[in-house]
Amino acid sequence: MTAQFYINTSPTDTLDKNITAISPIITVVPYEITSITRPVLILDYNSDYIDANYIRITWDNGMSYHYYCTVATNNGGQLIVTCERDPLMSFKDAIKNCDITVTRNAGIGAPTIYPDSKLPVYPNKKNITSIVMPETSSSFTGDGDTCYLLTCIGGEPTE
């Protein structure tokens, strides 16, 4: 059973986290009865590992997972590492292959046709403008140069 300590700088809701190794791959021992999802490790004191918040553990069966971790010391001067598996990072390749129906996505890059109540616009505060559609023949006029139509009885009726 081996492990490697990391510093994780990504939020927990990040699938592919940004982690930096701060230790070589070392051999570790599980502390008492442990589980694969929340293991507790015990190892000799090393000040380089105190700041670790992330650890990758490779189990004896060859499976390897990523864990959030908290490093503490006991009275004997050993390090007690409490871990909790990060399912996003641990199964990221499998997750990437899963089907998803997305309702919000940053990669789209701009508002879409779907109403977005979170978008910071003011639905009641409007701007106004206009587009003119000119009359093509320019035959309308408002000045005195207008025409009259007289309808009357008489003459030879027009068809």
Place this chain on the structure above:
Amino acid sequence: MLPNSVFYGNPEDWLNATTKPHASDDAANKIPPYSTINGGIASGKLSVNTPLDNSICYAGIADDSPIAQLYCIDGVDYNNPLFDYSGIINFLWGYVDTTTQLTTGRQINLNDLSDTNETDKYFLVPQSQSDYPAGNVHRYFTPYVSIVPRNFVLLIYIECDTEQFNDRRASSLDDYINNTFNFSPQTHPNITSILVAPVGSNTLDNYRSFMAINNNGGIALAYNAPYDLPQLSGIFDYWANAGNVKTTARIWGAPNIYYYANYYQYVKGKGGTFNTDNGKLTYYKPYGNGEWILRCVASLGLFFAVKRTTAYTGALDDANMYCGVIDDNGLCHGDYTRGTDNRNQPQYTWTTTNDSTYDPTAPIDPNTYSNTTAFNFIGGLSSMLKRYVLDARAVESLGGDLFKIGDDIVTGAGNYVDYDNIILNNFLTNNPINAIVSLKKYPVKTIPHTGSRHPLKLGKVQIATTGFDMPYSSFMHLFKPIKVFPRFGNSFLDYAPYTTLDLYIPFCGTIQLDPNDVMGHTLDVQLLIDYTTGNCDAFVSCDNLVIETASGIIAIDIPVTGTESATVDSQLSHAILSSKSATAARKLSPITGLMKTAGAGVAGARLAGPAGAIGGAGIGLISAEQSAFSNKLSSTMADYDLQHTQAPLKMISAASPVGGWAIDFNCRLIISYPSSDVITDTRPPSFDIGALENFGKVNGYACLQTGKVSTFSGFTVGKIVLDGVPCTEEERADITRQFASGVFL
């Protein structure tokens, strides 16, 4: 999409589209033969009533298309039991022979009992030749599949003959009719057949040439296709090859539209005259202007031409290039487009006919859809009245002429005693001014008129004032169309309720348009003016489809007669009376209410209110049963009528033509769009989301997309299906919850 290789085999084995060596091995430029489809048991057999794919089922022929109205195969009753149409599918087909022409006529044995593979009945073709590989049961009748529309133009072709039927010739229809080739209706008056020949090329966008296809083509049609199949059997021109004229430039019988006409004016078709010709059934149909021929070919849903040069070298949007219109169901009704309008047809962008979405098994929407609205222009209406177009000076002189007119004609008659009778005889009224029906002023530089300026005639009397005659017609004024451009990148902000659109139309007012309907489309306004009545109607079109109408009055009425004044006085009188009656009823209403409460059951006296003044709308009866509210309302309405019945302003302002004149005479689309501090620039065509960029990084943008998680990036919210993830149930729920609230990918 290329043809289904399961049916058509390896594209490398497909036939070239021409006899020339093909420059490209691009499968899209080759013709996968049907012989490959059914090249033996290994490739499988067709299923009855099951089309293969869109490569050969790119369109259906609707039952109202002209080609569906044709009659039967010559000499064979279409009810012949040998014709089993089961499994026949809709495609162009032709005999493919890249080496030689046929030397003898060939008849198809429709009853080939040796067809142990039962393929004969599917395609009604023989299978007795030996010059093709064994197992190729359809070696003579290879369907065109995976047609490349831009390289497959149908040329309308005819065969003609002399009066004696001793000089059979072929020519394009255009050459024949216009006598621009060697044969004409004068020398070869018999059209023996009208057909189409595909003109194609195997190189993209190159000159087309006749395809290496000679005899025995046809169109096979789906048994369950939505048309009357028996009427289409004429396309199986199985005996047409019995003659001795053969070229490499045609598909016999496919689509052999009409056959054995007697003179070019008459060709065979349903609805024509029945006749017999050497024992064969022959039908004659007037040639007319040939429009029906175009519609027949258009029913095939491909590009076609009547001129050779167009078929050979014309672009798909050439002015003489036609394209059959395929409707939303993938059916052809015989409609076609021409020239640049072809660009709007889906075939224009098809790589091959496989791109068609036609599905013969899909339910048919029975409606016919149209994206355009046609206008009918009314003209030439008869009238017993006379209309003159006058200018301002003529109107001024008209008044003076009216004063002089009576004196002139009475003095001329020299008889003052019969003054009244003379006036009545000349004007049908005792006052010459009453011969004027209306005088309207229009805000136009000219009113369409006819003839030259001449003196007016009132009644029987000619006066000095001059003007032009005007026919009783309507005239359309046009406005420059605009495209309603989305300001927010075609996002939800460009649509209702965020964006609102109002269209101001001169003389008709402002109408509200639904941005959901018109955004991104072309908006057009046409104003139809009836100069006789002074009314106008505006038609608002979205991509040539009228979606809104509005009406108004464009003319200002100029009061000129005593009758009009009397009308105004009458309206004033009625309005005053209405007001008084309504006021009285309002005061009475509490009393009548008490009466009803007491159960008197007596309606009480009814006070009849006179009709309202405005627009002829009556105020209605005011009865004792009416509530105080309604009485108050009636009273208010009557007061309103009174206040607004003022001569001559009322007459002018009924539809506010004066107001209409006060604003500019252009249409104007008023756009109201939402405001945002983070969208820094909404001016099209660029859409600068500005500070929204950061918003999107943190929140994402609303959408509805599906796919693999790997196809998305950045902050993502959605419902994930965790299939194949070997985590615990607790973790599965945790991952699902995290994606529901958002995960950075």
